[in-house]
Structures are given as C-alpha cells and as structure tokens.
Amino acid sequence: MSKNKPLVCVTRKLPEAVEIRMQELFDTHLATQDEPLSREALSQLMKKADVLVPTLNDKIDAELIAGAGPRLKLIANFGNGTDHIDINAAYDRGIYVTLNISKDILSGYMLMPVVKKKICDCDALTCR
DSSP states (O other): OOSSSOEEEESSOOOHHHHHHHHHHSEEEOOSSSSOOOHHHHHHHHHHOSEEEOOTTOOBOHHHHHTSOTTOOEEEOSSSOOTTBOHHHHHHTTOEEESSOOHHHHHTGGGHHHHHHHHHHHOGGGGO
C-alpha cells in the first residue's frame, strides 16, 4: 500500500470500468464476489479503510461507525440514498457521507476538512 494514496475499500463488485479506474487512482481493496459482506468482514474493512464504498445492502450503523479505524474519513455510497448509513454517527466521528461515488468525490475527499470549516464558519446548521 502506498503511503501517498488513500485505501479505498469496496464492499461489492462494481462495474469493471469503475474498479479499473479506482485501481489507477487509489490503493484498493476490491470485493472478490458480488455478495453482501458479513458484519464482521464489514467491520474489518472499516478498521483499515480511508474510504469505504458500500452499497445499499450494507447496513452501516452507529456501532460499526464507532468501531471504524481512525483513518476512515469518507463513506462514498455506491447507489442512491443513505437510509442504510447512520449519518449522525458518521458526523459525530468526522466521517463524511456521499451519494453515488465518482472519481471527483474520491479524489477530492482530502479537501473536505477545509470545505467543512468554511461551511461551518458561514452557517453552523449546514454542518448537520
């Protein structure tokens, strides 16, 4: 694993073009099968990831988020909606949650603390 590239952990098989591009841009841990991960496997990914890329089948609750490693800064959901992610728990841990990943979101995730500070300076309600 490169010290300069974030580790992106993907919970399910994604379109081949997406996986290839991720491998070009990031250190990656890609799913080898297109089946939901066990809760334990999901927990282990969250302990080592900088970015977690779950799908709608992955329930990311407060307990999993509390056990996430200190490097996890972004949950980039591959799919629509975030009902399966405890956004408040993520917020409390300083983890950003996005919809429909793209290379722009993943590439720019390190800028998010700067953006968050600027938003918070302007409007504290925006941060919730």
